[in-house]
Amino acid sequence: MDATLRKRLIGIFSDGFLVLYFLFALFPIVWMVLVSLKSTDELFTTQFIFTPTLDNYQAILFGDARASAGVIARQEFPRNFMNSFIVSSGAVIVSLLVGVPAAYALARYNFKGKENLAFTFLSFRFAPELVVIIPLSLIYRQLGLYDSYFGIIWVYQLVTLPLLIWVLRSYFEDISPDIEQAAMIDGYPWHRIFIQILLPLVRPGLAAAALLAFVFAWNNFIFPLVLGASNVQTVTVSALGYISSAQAFFNRMAAAAVISSLPQMLLALSIQRYLIRGLSFGAVKG
Amino acid sequence: MATRDISAPDLAAIPESEIVRPPLMVRLRPYLIALPALLVLIGILYPFVMGVAYSLTPYAFTRPNTDFVGLRNYMRMVEDSDFWYSTFVTLAYAFSATGVQLALGLTVAMLLNRESRVAKILQVTLIFPMMIAPVIATLIWKMMMQPSVGILNPMLNSIGLPSLEWAAVPETALFSVVLIDVWMFTPFAALIMLAGLRSFPQGPFEAARVDGASFWFTFRNLTLPMLTPFILIVIIFRFMDSLKMFDIIFAMTEGGPGNTLMTYQLTAYRTSIQFQRLAQGLPYAIVLYIVIYFVSQWLVKWWGQAQRRAAGYS
Numbered sequence: 109m110d111a112t113l114r115k116r117l118i119g120i121f122s123d124g125f126l127v128l129y130f131l132f133a134l135f136p137i138v139w140m141v142l143v144s145l146k147s148t149d150e151l152f153t154t155q156f157i158f159t160p161t162l163d164n165y166q167a168i169l170f171g172d173a174r175a176s177a178g179v180i181a182r183q184e185f186p187r188n189f190m191n192s193f194i195v196s197s198g199a200v201i202v203s204l205l206v207g208v209p210a211a212y213a214l215a216r217y218n219f220k221g222k223e224n225l226a227f228t229f230l231s232f233r234f235a236p237e238l239v240v241i242i243p244l245s246l247i248y249r250q251l252g253l254y255d256s257y258f259g260i261i262w263v264y265q266l267v268t269l270p271l272l273i274w275v276l277r278s279y280f281e282d283i284s285p286d287i288e289q290a291a292m293i294d295g296y297p298w299h300r301i302f303i304q305i306l307l308p309l310v311r312p313g314l315a316a317a318a319l320l321a322f323v324f325a326w327n328n329f330i331f332p333l334v335l336g337a338s339n340v341q342t343v344t345v346s347a348l349g350y351i352s353s354a355q356a357f358f359n360r361m362a363a364a365a366v367i368s369s370l371p372q373m374l375l376a377l378s379i380q381r382y383l384i385r386g387l388s389f390g391a392v393k394g
Numbered sequence: 395m396a397t398r399d400i401s402a403p404d405l406a407a408i409p410e411s412e413i414v415r416p417p418l419m420v421r422l423r424p425y426l427i428a429l430p431a432l433l434v435l436i437g438i439l440y441p442f443v444m445g446v447a448y449s450l451t452p453y454a455f456t457r458p459n460t461d462f463v464g465l466r467n468y469m470r471m472v473e474d475s476d477f478w479y480s481t482f483v484t485l486a487y488a489f490s491a492t493g494v495q496l497a498l499g500l501t502v503a504m505l506l507n508r509e510s511r512v513a514k515i516l517q518v519t520l521i522f523p524m525m526i527a528p529v530i531a532t533l534i535w536k537m538m539m540q541p542s543v544g545i546l547n548p549m550l551n552s553i554g555l556p557s558l559e560w561a562a563v564p565e566t567a568l569f570s571v572v573l574i575d576v577w578m579f580t581p582f583a584a585l586i587m588l589a590g591l592r593s594f595p596q597g598p599f600e601a602a603r604v605d606g607a608s609f610w611f612t613f614r615n616l617t618l619p620m621l622t623p624f625i626l627i628v629i630i631f632r633f634m635d636s637l638k639m640f641d642i643i644f645a646m647t648e649g650g651p652g653n654t655l656m657t658y659q660l661t662a663y664r665t666s667i668q669f670q671r672l673a674q675g676l677p678y679a680i681v682l683y684i685v686i687y688f689v690s691q692w693l694v695k696w697w698g699q700a701q702r703r704a705a706g707y708s
Contacts, residue, residue, distance in 0.1 A: 122505045123512040129502055130516045133523055133577065139545060140534045151543055202434075210431035217424035225428070225435075232438060234690050236638040236659055239679040240438060242666045243445035246455070265434050273431065298423070327527035329641045334667055344529045348645060351533065358537050365534060369526040376525045383521060384589045387582060391627050391697075392589050 140369075144362035151359050164363035184346060185364055192342040192368070194257055195332070196325035199264030200272075200318050207272035208314070212302060214273065215280035216288075226277070230389070233270040240266065241334045248335055255337040263331050268321040271389060275320075278390030279313040280306065316382030323372045343368040449676035456670055471677045476653060476661070480678070484657040486568060487643075488636040491575040495632055496625065498576065499583025506584070507591045520581045528578060532645035535574045536561075561646050564654040571655060574642050579635075583628045590624030591617075622700040630693045634686055658682040 143151065145160040168185040213219075214226050244263060245254070253259035283306065291301045307314070329344040336345070343364065350361035376383065384392050415421070425432075449467055451460045471477050506513045506520075523531065538546045539560035547557040561570040594617075602612045640659045643649060649660040656664070658678045666675030 119508075119510065122508065123510055126502070126505050126510075126512055126516055129498070130519065133581065134519060136531065136534050136538060136577065137522055137526070139538060143537065143543075155545060155548065206430035206434055210428040213424040213427040217427075219421075219424040222424075225432075228435065228439075229431070231687065231690075234634045234686055235442075236662075236679050236682045236686065237640070238659055238662045238666070239445055239676075239683045240441050242662065242672060242676055242679060243441040243448055245667065246448070246453075246672060247441055247444065262434075262437060266438060269431070269434060323525060327525075327529075329527065329529040329644075330663075333644075334663075344527045347527075347530050347533055351536070358540070358543050361533060362537070365526075365530045369530055372525045373522050376521050377518070380518075380521065384585055388586055388627050388631070392586055392624065393593075 140362050140365050143359055144366045146359050148359060164359045165367070168360055168364050168367075184341070185343070185367075188341050188343045188346040189368065191340050192326055192344070195260045195264060195340060195342065196322050198257065198261040199268045199325045200322045202261060203265060203268040203272045203321060204314075204318060207269050208276060208307075209302075211273045211276035212280055212306065215277045216285070226273070229270045229273050232266045233389070235266075237266065237330050238334075241331060245334055254335060255339045257340055260332055260336055260340050263335060264325050264328065266331075267324050267328055271321045271324065271386070272317055274389040275317040275386050276310065276314060278385065278393075279310040279317075283309050313382055313385070316379040317386050319375055319379050320383070320386040323375065326368075326372065445676055446680060448673050449680055451673050453673040454671045467673055468677045468681075470674070471681075476656065479653065480656050480658055480661050483568070483655060484637060484659075484682070487572060487575075487639060487655075487657060488633055490568075491572050491579070491636040491639075492629060492633045494572070494576045495580045495583045496628060498580050499628065500587055500621075500625075502580065502584040503587035503591055506588055520584060522581075523578050524581050526578075528641035529645045531578055532574055532642045535570075535577070536646060539570065561655075562651060564651055567647060567651060567654045571642050571646050574646070575636060575639065578642075579632055583632065586628050587621060587624050590621050594620055620704050623697055623704050626693060626697040626700055630690060630697065633693075634690055637686055638682060 142156070144164055145162070146154065146158055147161050147163055150158040210229075214222060241263065248254040248256075248259050253262070287305060288301050291305060292298075296304075326342075327344065328342075332340060332342045332345050336342070347361060347364055347368075350357045350364065379386070448460075450462055450464060452463055452466075453460055502520075506517050526534075538544050539558075541547070541557075541559075546560070550557060558566055561567045598616050599612065602616060607615075638659050639657070640663065643655045643657060643660055644663070647655055649656040649664060659682065662675040662678040662682075664675070665678070666672045669675075
């Protein structure tokens with residue numbers, strides 16, 4: 109009797125701690141959604157109970173209705189959103205094109221300098237970004253790549269390429285080489301084996317890794333901050349503008365934050381099974 | 395993770411006289427397959443090398459001078475009294491953020507690794523904080539800490555605690571940004587360690603239970619040693635990332651108030667980009683790079699050993 113009572117108490121205490129932690133983890137997200145639904149008047153006078161309005165969403169997507177009354181219209185959001193989309197998907201596409209074959213080579217061939225090569229790619233992930241982008245800010249100006257889509261997509265390879273190479277390498281290594289050897293004995297050339305046999309086998313992992321790379325590219329801030337200006341301004345850089353101006357638009361900022369982060373949270377839910385391997389660059393199979 | 399080479403036949407099975415080197419094209423194949431990635435690699439390494447070269451000149455955007463001046467920028471950095479403070483803040487941020495994430499992440503992982511309906515429901519939402527852009531999440535926290543629209547001070551007051559000035563004053567600035575880092579990345583620590591806990595074989599734990607071992611005994615002698623590789627993965631990612639954390643600090647105070655949060659990355663950004671003295675800020679980024687390079691090499695090696703040792707338990 110005593111033991112079961114103790115066990116139940118421990119269970120209640122444990123669940124209680126978990127609930128507390130998740131309140132801490134989820135509250136800012138809930139608050140973000142709440143503030144995005146507040147009118148500017150109620151922003152300062154209310155906490156949890158207010159009359160919800162979609163004005164902020166309308167303002168950031170279609171321009172401020174009060175623009176004529178002297179309030180600065182901020183409707184760059186759709187453009188910033190498009191910019192984020194273009195550079196993030198561009199970066200993932202480039203990384204897929206160059207990274208998938210590289211991951212295959214690293215997983216299946218023994219060649220000189222292999223591990224050094226793999227670790228050089230990995231070191232991009234851990235290097236302080238400024239060590240590359242301070243000189244790049246000069247080189248880009250000389251080459252005319254400053255504030256261009258190509259320039260940002262190129263430098264985003266620091267984020268997306270190591271992730272794809274390492275995660276995919278671990279997926280390729282999971283596949284038994286026997287399948288390939290059988291196909292090889294049957295006279296299939298290596299590129300047909302790669303495209304017709306291997307790629308379909310790693311497809312779920314590949315899709316998950318690409319989506320995760322997209323999220324990381326989307327969330328990046330320092331690259332477009334240093335190497336971009338008005339042309340390629342992404343949502344992460346423009347978000348600062350809502351509250352650094354003389355008049356702080358907290359509710360507008362919250363609406364922009366909701367639109368730019370909720371899709372990723374839903375995306376992440378859909379790849380949850382593959383998430384741990386992706387986040388740990390293939391180190392933890394999950 | 396042994397790689398079986400499919401391009402070469404199994405040499406042990408063939409008499410030595412019959413071994414023929416594969417033709418050149420076959421031997422070059424892996425390099426050719428990886429060639430596009432190698433080109434990208436060169437495109438990234440080139441600016442890095444240029445950066446090291448520029449750090450040995452007095453180059454500034456306003457005065458493009460490329461005379462070789464040796465280590466003068468580095469000497470100046472070390473002689474600057476702010477350098478040692480910057481070292482302190484960089485390390486203080488990284489150690490406190492990683493430390494709290496490890497402790498809290500392990501607790502959450504162990505609590506989630508139980509038969510509990512509450513745990514099952516909550517686990518689904520665990521990933522949310524780390525999917526939001528760090529900058530945007532920081533702005534949300536900044537809003538919650540803000541004196542007029544903020545919600546954190548009213549919440550503190552409602553349980554009888556005094557209001558805080560958060561990142562606006564030096565005393566609590568570091569605490570405020572570390573709090574955001576902890577909020578954002580504890581889920582990562584918890585997820586990795588939860589995956590570790592779930593991968594354990596049940597045998598040793600059942601044996602311990604049958605022998606009537608206490609919770610702490612099992613934890614110290616079974617859970618922790620087996621979890622070491624996973625703990626190291628968390629440390630590798632979180633410690634390296636928090637050494638170079640830029641987004642949270644920049645969005646919160648741009649390094650302020652005063653120079654309270656001027657870590658290496660923030661100093662490098664302010665000097666090279668904001669003040670346009672390109673060469674003068676580079677040593678901060680390069681020294682940080684060297685530190686991160688060696689520490690991560692060491693941690694990865696340690697991880698390899700820990701993995702082999704942990705395999706001995708199962």
